[in-house]
Amino acid sequence: MKRHSIVARLGPADNTRVTVHAKDSVKTELRFVDGDQRLSFGLGQTVDELRERNIVPNEAGIDLAILAAVVTAADTRISRSIDSQDSWTREIDLYLPVHDALIWSSARDNIERTLKFLTGDRWRLFFRQRHRNYRTLVEEPRGDGGRTFSSVCLFSGGLDSFIGAIDLFADGQTPLLVSHYWDVSTSSQERCADRIGDVYGDIQPRHVRAHVGFDKNDFDREVDTESTTRGRSFLFFALAALAASGLGAETTIYVPENGLMSLNVPLDPLRVGAWSTRTTHPFYMARWQELLAQLGIRANLTNPYRFKTKGEMLVGCANGNLVRRHVSETISCSSMSKARWQGLAPQHCGFCIPCLFRRAAIATAMSADPTAYTMTDLRAAPLDSKSAQGEHVRSFQMLERRLTRQPSLARSLIYKSGPLKDYGADEITQYEGVFKRGVDEVARLLRRVVVEPL
Numbered sequence: 485m486k487r488h489s490i491v492a493r494l495g496p497a498d499n500t501r502v503t504v505h506a507k508d509s510v511k512t513e514l515r516f517v518d519g520d521q522r523l524s525f526g527l528g529q530t531v532d533e534l535r536e537r538n539i540v541p542n543e544a545g546i547d548l549a550i551l552a553a554v555v556t557a558a559d560t561r562i563s564r565s566i567d568s569q570d571s572w573t574r575e576i577d578l579y580l581p582v583h584d585a586l587i588w589s590s591a592r593d594n595i596e597r598t599l600k601f602l603t604g605d606r607w608r609l610f611f612r613q614r615h616r617n618y619r620t621l622v623e624e625p626r627g628d629g630g631r632t633f634s635s636v637c638l639f640s641g642g643l644d645s646f647i648g649a650i651d652l653f654a655d656g657q658t659p660l661l662v663s664h665y666w667d668v669s670t671s672s673q674e675r676c677a678d679r680i681g682d683v684y685g686d687i688q689p690r691h692v693r694a695h696v697g698f699d700k701n702d703f704d705r706e707v708d709t710e711s712t713t714r715g716r717s718f719l720f721f722a723l724a725a726l727a728a729s730g731l732g733a734e735t736t737i738y739v740p741e742n743g744l745m746s747l748n749v750p751l752d753p754l755r756v757g758a759w760s761t762r763t764t765h766p767f768y769m770a771r772w773q774e775l776l777a778q779l780g781i782r783a784n785l786t787n788p789y790r791f792k793t794k795g796e797m798l799v800g801c802a803n804g805n806l807v808r809r810h811v812s813e814t815i816s817c818s819s820m821s822k823a824r825w826q827g828l829a830p831q832h833c834g835f836c837i838p839c840l841f842r843r844a845a846i847a848t849a850m851s852a853d854p855t856a857y858t859m860t861d862l863r864a865a866p867l868d869s870k871s872a873q874g875e876h877v878r879s880f881q882m883l884e885r886r887l888t889r890q891p892s893l894a895r896s897l898i899y900k901s902g903p904l905k906d907y908g909a910d911e912i913t914q915y916e917g918v919f920k921r922g923v924d925e926v927a928r929l930l931r932r933v934v935v936e937p938l
Contacts, residue, residue: 486510486567487575492554494581495521497617502579505610509577510567512703514557516550517618525553526696531622533692534727537660539633543583544779545729546621549696551595551609552722554578557698559603559715563708574605581614583621591778598771601902602762603714633660633731636724636783637738639691640664641672643814643842644794647801648740649676651788653684654802659738660731661691662724664716668830672815679810683803694723717763721772721785728783735783739764742794744922745841746787747915748901751879762902766790766915770906791914793922794841795848812854816842826858834859835873840880841922844929862930868938878935884927887920894920 487509491502495517504511515524522528527549534541541549558576568574582588588611599607637652639645639661652659663673673693681687696719700707721739728735741764748762762768764787773785789797801807816838820830832839834857843862846853859873867874887894898904898915907915 485569485575487577488512488558488562488567489577489579490514490554490558491579492516492550492581494615494618494621495519498581498615500581500612500615502612504577504579505608506577512557514554514698514702516553517621523550523621525557525698525702526694527553530692530694530696530723530726533694534730537633537689537692539660539727539730540622541726541730542781543621544587544781545726547580547582547588548722548729548779548781549726551578551580552719553696554580555599555715556696556719557702559713560710561698561700561703561707563710564712566708572604576605577608577610579610579612581618582611583614583619585611585613587779591775594771594774594778598768598775599715599718601765601771602718602768633658633690635659635736635738636728636731637661638663638720638724638740639673639677640720641670641676641814642816643807643811643845644740644742644745644789644797646676646680646810646814647797647807648738648789649680650806651802652738653680659690660727661687662720662727663691663693664720664723665693665695666697668820670815671830672813675813676810679806679813683806692727696723714762717768720763725776725781725783729781733782737783737785739769739785739787740789740797741787742792742797742841742845742922743790743915743918744793744925745838746790747898747919749897749919750900751876751883764790765902766904766907767902791918793848793918793925794845795925796921798845798849808850811846811850812856822858828858831856831858833857834862835867835876837876840876840926840929844926847929848925862933866934866936866938869935870937874935877930877933880923880926881930881933881935884923884930887923891920894923 487506489504489506489509489511491513493513493515518524523531562574564572592609595609596607634657637649637659639649649661665673677687677691724737728737746764748765769785776783817832818836818838822833832855867877869878894916898919904912
């Protein structure tokens, strides 16, 4: 096992001595301001896009974006299999220059707790005051800034975010859509934005696409690649907060995600948190809201669909014709590139958890599913319970049987993936309800699907 220390620096003049606490750790330095006084690793491009829309982030928003970028570097370039004792838990120290070290130090415990919950790693954060040459990284805004935007909405190009954006525009709102793109799984963002624009007017001035990330050439040593990317939503939320910090008023940040996926309840007793990352879990969302308040960023983070299944979102979309016409252009699959193993173009696999949720939702709301899946028919032949194609289906069928035998089990299962201490009794009951309905929604899809050892 190796502990890693990543030291973030600003421009060439940022030569402040940084004492690394773990002397035997692997140290990496990343510079975030280039010779043109522009932020690096895609952050400068993001700020430029915001400024084109008359949105000038504040210094806290910039610091938060840099922190999220460093978290992304650690999450994607420190190998769990090589650098952890248990092939999962990494030990990571981050050293960051910030505009107000006192404020950030007061938020340290919350950030470390949030990151540990999100990624399962042990994080330690150390903040220092920015070098005097970089006290300000953004120019003061002129006029009222981005007041033409009523809110910020995360826009991934997935079905949930497509529905979320449609509902906002149909309601007469004027949100700023914020996306992050990196690989083929984000290729639908522009297509989906164009489809919304065909009905509600040109979306391009209301759509910011950030390209923040790192490749091996950004490091001064050979690095590995880590594909689990459990920390990705920290970057997504930070990009939304970056935009919100420049809107000059109290702002709502919408995070559209169905309640079943948000809860991330384990499929069976041996698979805690194995569905997906905890990207929108209620506990994680509450910690983020706490962080925004600590940093003085006037934004309210909300998931308006936390008590709806994916099928209920699709049925209840404010413009059903629009979403049904273009549902095939959204992307849900956890790994579109798997199709290349069969010599196919990137497409939905049809058997991962997000694909099963998608298929179940479309089966609930539509007469036919126009999505291209590599596994076109789940019932065509028995699935191997030991293979990737049958693993999730079998686990979900087991969960449905457990709940059928003991319906009251749902109340305890919704706590398995994380605390719900921030929520009252009525909300807990609603989380239990969406969990039950979501399980039933997917169970209807999987009836008569045979899974057995082959």
